[in-house]
Amino acid sequence: MSVRSTIPKSSESKSGNPFLIIRTDASFCMGSGHVLRCLALGQAWKRHGGECLFVLSDPPPAIRERLLQEGMAVQILSPLPGTPADAEKTIAIAAEYNASWIAIDGYHFDAFFQKHIRSAGFNTLVVDDDGRAKEYTADIILNQNLSAHPDLYMNRNSDAALLMGTRHVLLRAEYRKWMDWNREVAAMGNNILVTMGGSDPVDITSRVVSALAAADLPELRLMVVVGPANPRREALAELARAHPETVRIFQDVREMAVLMAEADMAVMAAGTTVWETAYMALPSLLIPIAENQRAVAEHFHEHKAGINLGWHADISLPVLVEKVQSLGQSFTQRSQMAQNGRRLVDGNGCRRVLRAMLEKEIRLRPAREEDCRMVWEWVNMPAVRSASFHSAPIPWNEHVQWFNARLGNGACRYYIAETTGKGPIGQIRFDLNGDSALVSVCLDPTLHGKGYGSALISKASRELLLGTGITRLLAQIKPTNPASIRAFAGADFEAGPLLEINGQKAVSMIRQGIGTYEAMH
Numbered sequence: 001m002s003v004r005s006t007i008p009k010s011s012e013s014k015s016g017n018p019f020l021i022i023r024t025d026a027s028f029c030m031g032s033g034h035v036l037r038c039l040a041l042g043q044a045w046k047r048h049g050g051e052c053l054f055v056l057s058d059p060p061p062a063i064r065e066r067l068l069q070e071g072m073a074v075q076i077l078s079p080l081p082g083t084p085a086d087a088e089k090t091i092a093i094a095a096e097y098n099a100s101w102i103a104i105d106g107y108h109f110d111a112f113f114q115k116h117i118r119s120a121g122f123n124t125l126v127v128d129d130d131g132r133a134k135e136y137t138a139d140i141i142l143n144q145n146l147s148a149h150p151d152l153y154m155n156r157n158s159d160a161a162l163l164m165g166t167r168h169v170l171l172r173a174e175y176r177k178w179m180d181w182n183r184e185v186a187a188m189g190n191n192i193l194v195t196m197g198g199s200d201p202v203d204i205t206s207r208v209v210s211a212l213a214a215a216d217l218p219e220l221r222l223m224v225v226v227g228p229a230n231p232r233r234e235a236l237a238e239l240a241r242a243h244p245e246t247v248r249i250f251q252d253v254r255e256m257a258v259l260m261a262e263a264d265m266a267v268m269a270a271g272t273t274v275w276e277t278a279y280m281a282l283p284s285l286l287i288p289i290a291e292n293q294r295a296v297a298e299h300f301h302e303h304k305a306g307i308n309l310g311w312h313a314d315i316s317l318p319v320l321v322e323k324v325q326s327l328g329q330s331f332t333q334r335s336q337m338a339q340n341g342r343r344l345v346d347g348n349g350c351r352r353v354l355r356a357m358l359e360k361e362i363r364l365r366p367a368r369e370e371d372c373r374m375v376w377e378w379v380n381m382p383a384v385r386s387a388s389f390h391s392a393p394i395p396w397n398e399h400v401q402w403f404n405a406r407l408g409n410g411a412c413r414y415y416i417a418e419t420t421g422k423g424p425i426g427q428i429r430f431d432l433n434g435d436s437a438l439v440s441v442c443l444d445p446t447l448h449g450k451g452y453g454s455a456l457i458s459k460a461s462r463e464l465l466l467g468t469g470i471t472r473l474l475a476q477i478k479p480t481n482p483a484s485i486r487a488f489a490g491a492d493f494e495a496g497p498l499l500e501i502n503g504q505k506a507v508s509m510i511r512q513g514i515g516t517y518e519a520m521h
Helices: 010-014 033-047 061-069 084-096 111-119 173-178 204-214 233-242 256-262 273-279 291-302 317-329 331-344 349-361 369-379 382-387 396-407 452-467 482-489 516-520
Strands: 003-005 019-024 051-057 073-077 101-105 123-127 140-143 161-164 191-195 221-226 247-251 265-269 284-287 362-366 412-419 423-433 436-443 472-477 494-501 504-512
Touching (some): 033 051, 033 173, 051 061, 061 073, 123 349, 161 349, 173 256, 173 273, 191 256, 204 233, 221 233, 221 256, 256 273, 265 273, 265 317, 273 291, 369 396, 396 412, 423 452, 452 472, 472 494
Parallel strands (some): 019 101, 101 123, 191 265, 265 284
Antiparallel strands (some): 423 436, 494 504
16 A cells, blocks of 8 residues: 655654645546645645645646645545545544644545544544535534535534535635735626636537637637646647637636636636635636536526526537627626625635634633633733733732632633643633623733634634623724734624723724524534
8 A cells, every 4th residue: 555745754753733634636537626625725724833734546747736836745545535445544644643633525535434534533624515425423514605504414423513605615825815806897798717627527618618719709808727637738729729819728727816807707617616706706607517516506696696507518509609798798797796706705714614623622611720820921921911901011919819809700701721732722701791791812922823812712702602691792902913803803803993991092803792603503
């Protein structure tokens, strides 16, 4: 049983960073969607200080190269995908690197595979699209589709967290820079992006490009993306050479967002790229080329974020040309579709998924007398004092008196956050006043910038809001502390009015009650 790794053995013991193992696959038949959305998760994990290893079974060379270029480690397996031998080898790799999490994404990873992975003791995230497995065994189940619903996962372990719907769409890092970008909808939609996924096994690209290039559509420009596992690259290049004024071919694209921003509309497969075009407010004509894409196209059509052209084998090319021409001429329809798409995908999905993963690692317990010195050491660290409205060091005697008073105060909820691997990582305190609470949080400064702040605030806030009559949470933060502002924003707090505390300006961050989504899930 051979295993090939791109991780030098010397790096394993030197790195104390948490490891995420991603078990997924790509091929000519299944395309590259599973890998590319997991790439978004891996990028988010690395941004917050972790390391990521992709474990794949015989991927196309272009996919492996893409992952390496993105800074991911790659390990290739020989067992048949989804088999018991595959599960055993995945577990062995995770144990070798002392992985914090294993993420699984692929239709061939069935109930047995999931159960086997989680029974080995690893935190497990299952990325799923349609609830086809007979049973789900995971710490987190992620379904980013419009059709996502808890009823798909009735046969799941009781402690599994559900991340359902487009709030959790995984977008790669290249899209982060477009968060504040607004599309200027052109009067005429002449620039058309054509993309049929990583492999296009039914060769719909050739049919679409040939039909549009031959049609009488003045000023038409086609930007044709050829996926990394598409074997018909040369034939498509020849087609472009036959229509040099109309067709441009793009291969091994690293910045799809740039092409999407340039395009006025898209003709595309209804795969994972639909979430990217929705985020980029790009009106799309959708062609399902795989069974699992039918529902995606239908739901996008229902939400008026795309137009479902129907199953690829049934498409009439004259009708395709007519639909392209009609949408290109309708400024109003393209404007509405652009707005509807961006409403579906706000670009914060990776942040929410990462927060949920970190929340699963965090346990909250009431603060105890023996925590007094540990908290004193935390709050006297320079980074903490500089962020406080009372920046002078806190004397030990004063701290003991203050700490004990909080423990005996019925209007105070005071918690220590712990994780299995790190022990105590921070504190969070809620000072109650009627149906409101003032939130104070202090994270071990060695963990700053790794996402634990948002996860701690989110977990503790949700538990307080669900378990008490509190309906409003308030945090007060120095304007010079953007990291704390981001941490609260990442925990679903919103900016409120500016305040003044001890003669200093303060930013208020407010959370009003529990959301409908959290109440359901």
